[in-house]
Amino acid sequence: MTNVEKTLQNYALTNRFYTAQGEFIFNVWFPPLASKNFIAKRPKRGRPKTISDEFIRYLFRLKVLFSFGYRQLEGILKCVVSEYNLDVNPISYSQICRRVKKLKLNIKPKKTDDELSIAIDSTGLKIKGQGEWRRIKHTEKYRSGWIKVHLAVNDKTGEILVVEITTEQKTDASQLLKMIKKLKPFNIKQVYADGAYDQTKCREAICDAGAVPLIPPRKNARLKKGKNGELVDSYRNDDILYIWELGAAAWKQDLGYHRRNLSETAMMRLKHFFSERLSSISFKMQKQEVLMRIQILNELNAVKLEVAANQ
Template structure:
């Protein structure tokens, strides 16, 4: 990989330095992320109770908005369901609202039944032209002892890992699509489910070598015919002679063979892929690297709300930085 070049003398190479140009606004936004100030709109107040059911079955007491509000507050402040119930009760009391709060049993049950739309639509993400999509995946631990039991007692743990696949907008760093699977799902197999959630055309699709292969190229081209796909081919990859001469993978292989990976990386803008790794680090530092919910359906709800929370926090504080010309070693 390119980052391994000059590894033997890397300690002598000065690190790149960046300067934040909007530090005052960025610092204010960072403080806003921890603010307890809440605004409750009249529409939200009228929608707290579930609408009257017109079909057969029991009448739910709380709307999806009430359940989502409680679960979101629990995620932001790192609370379990019982503590979330108490926290929301005290907040509503402080702002003078005499509303019933969902109990922890209701929150647990309704989290497993939350219906997510097939296509993700977020009002905070503006509709714009073609986007530069960055894709990567990471592992999330299921709540429990897990590997500790396996290492301590030598027994196979029933706990498992989940895999979170993210699609990021390179310009705004917003999470525009996400999919959670079990740990055995391949990265390339989730490209199409991620692209199905993106309504905007794609200008460039960038991913690491785990996504290399014709199925990924085909999925991106089906979504946007003129999209540019930037994926580093394997070290032993060869051009396919029977393919179309305009095949992007063949062009990448030819360029790397002629100029080397470092020049190919600079020419294609592959370095921007680090932004999705930064987003994964942001997810694990703010939300955490472990899922709290037990059932798979509830874990999907937890991940969906976590991505929405991160987008809201990022909207509060977004830094603008420039690279310094002369790095100090």
């Protein structure tokens, strides 16, 4: 049983985690605003002073965490500059938006030499549409817009290691190859995925990374044979024979396939802690918003692990 599971089963630990979560949000809201990193270093002598990328990132965290608008961020910025008598001119909300668009918000998981089991899945986030109630009430026939978020989650810690953000037209299997490439620095032991990834190229990519693919074959799956009719030695053929003999439930139980639900948990946290809808309009800003959400979730997950380790 992992530390995360112990935390969820122990009420005292769960209460301590939510307390630590409140402390985390407090630290986000009240950082050391008067730090020397508030004002960016001037690249050339004589250039006017400007707001640093660090503080722009802080403002964007406020927007994502508390659903602020850019005009509200402009008001916060003006108050900070006035309160601390900073020698810099505040920028407008449109400038803040342009600065946010240029931020580098890559996911940087902690490096480890331990063997990892990865759960991969995807979910959708709304980007337009008037909501389910209005659609049903007024029988409006239109298709809501979505973007797809593909996640690779460490099943022991719940940390999101890799993310790919695409339009709704991209398939799940097409993004697994990109995620496996990004996971090569890690020592991957197993990869859990659902039936949408039951493709030869997905299994080959996982095997090339030195991991075992735990992907359920389709119900009508057939054994792959060679030119002379002999069975090909592959994980998929082994899985099919196992399921034919003992059933899909036994296959999932014996191989621990239910660990894949950790990716579903990560997607639930992504939607419930924030929202199922994105506030940004352009695809570039939608990607920035999703990346900031995932960074915050990983930081909260680190708080949970720290609480469990200290008990």
